[in-house]
Amino acid sequence: MLVNSATSFQKTIISPRRPRSLYFNDDTYVGFVPGGQIEVIAIDPERGGMFYIFNRLERGKTPRIRRSESCLTCHATAQMNGVPQLVVESVVPGITGGGEVAFRRDLSGHAVPLDDRFGGWLVTGAPQSLKHRGNILIEWTKGKAVERVIQPGELYNPARYPLPTSDILPHLLQEHQVGFINRAVAASYRTRVLLHENGGKAEPVTAELEKLARELVRYLLFADEVPLPKGGVAGSKEFKADFLAKRRIASNGHSLRDLDLETRLMRFRCSYMIESPAFAGLPGPLRRQVDRELALALAPDPVRKDYAYLPAEEKRMIREILENTLTFPLKVPTE
Incomplete structure (x- = not known):
């Protein structure tokens, strides 16, 4: 999956021109940004999310993996009672990736209305009948915020990513x-x-x-x-x-x-x-x-x-x- 809002500690390099890709299974989440570091969240059954960061793998070199406490700024907020959790928010970004509109930050799960989901994310393979907040960029025109629909790959090179889709x-x-x-x-x-x-x-x-x-x-x-x-x-x-x-x-x-x-x-x-x-x-x-x-x-x-x-x-x-x-x-x- 691809997310183009700058909602990561690597926010300075994430934008609609260089989205972050995410991969997951039942208990591990991996984030990758071209030119950036690898982010990993591993779910500890007792303690919740454990956050790690390391440089990209290089042939013949052992990566230096370190725990990242800065991630807890967003992943263990007062609203979460300080419990390390996962965040799937909707943030509609501007061209630099910064959030122009944010909503449903403290909500997660299959009960969240579909038309409130995927803000700041790129989405492929969705039927036209599915209304959602993905694939939207906010541009300022004459002092007014205007939503613009963008297509995955329109503003960046998909070849830089392991997969071009965000299904x-x-x-x-x-x-x-x-x-x-x-x-x-x-x-x-x-x-x-x-x-x-x-x-x-x-x-x-x-x-x-x-x-x-x-x-x-x-x-x-x-x-x-x-x-x-x-x-x-x-x-x-x-x-x-x-x-x-x-x-x-x-x-x-x-x-x-x-x-x-x-x-x-x-x-x-x-x-x-x-x-x-x-x-x-x-x-x-x-x-x-x-x-x-x-x-x-x-x-x-x-x-x-x-x-x-x-x-x-x-x-x-x-x-x-x-x-x-x-x-x-x-x-x-x-x-």
Whole structure:
């Protein structure tokens, strides 16, 4: 993916004339700017985002990798309660890359309206029916800010990048992943604070742990996902092949990575991020509440109001996938 807003510590060299490219998997994010340094965010299951920087690789030389604390200026703000998180904001830039208009800074995840997303980003492969804030540059004309639509590659040389595209599908999946990681990390930090304040005992804070778990499970089960535009999205064949290569296939032949892309992201609305280190690293007392809430959410009967949007057959398929691929304890508590 390509971003042309100067929202990085390398902001002096990022602009619509030299965008930054981003690459990611479930727990690592890599940023590259031609002529600049390599930025890496690795998700620590307990501590959240860990930020690193190093010079470009040179043949025969070992790169000097260092932790970058300056990244926390934006990635661990007061609004984030100082918790290291990921930021996917919308910033519509001017020609120098500086933000002219910024919005949805503190929001992330699949519930963010599509027409508020991708400001400052370049987007390829999106259907015309998808209205968004990507591919827009602000120019000043006679003292007035005027939005100009730009095409990827119009202001820079695509050959300087490993890939010339900035496909819509990784944009959508990144938004979903970031939303989960931020919620999981924040809930983990909050859980550890609660346990510390209560001498390591979970019983006095059961109600708050249940609330944190419910919020996580609702997100995992795509409770507030905004629908895709009419006609859906196609997505890059190469990206889809890479994404699906990581499928954990259940005995029924399905996985949590199976894509829908017609009306929603995933065929089965339980996030594949449940397989990620961010989920595995949830503190024990919180994880037990999450397991309990998930079992209740996916139980065939009674149907819980919070999860009534999930048809019985879809819940059954999700249970089978979880039990086959993660040996998940989906036993409904009797108490």
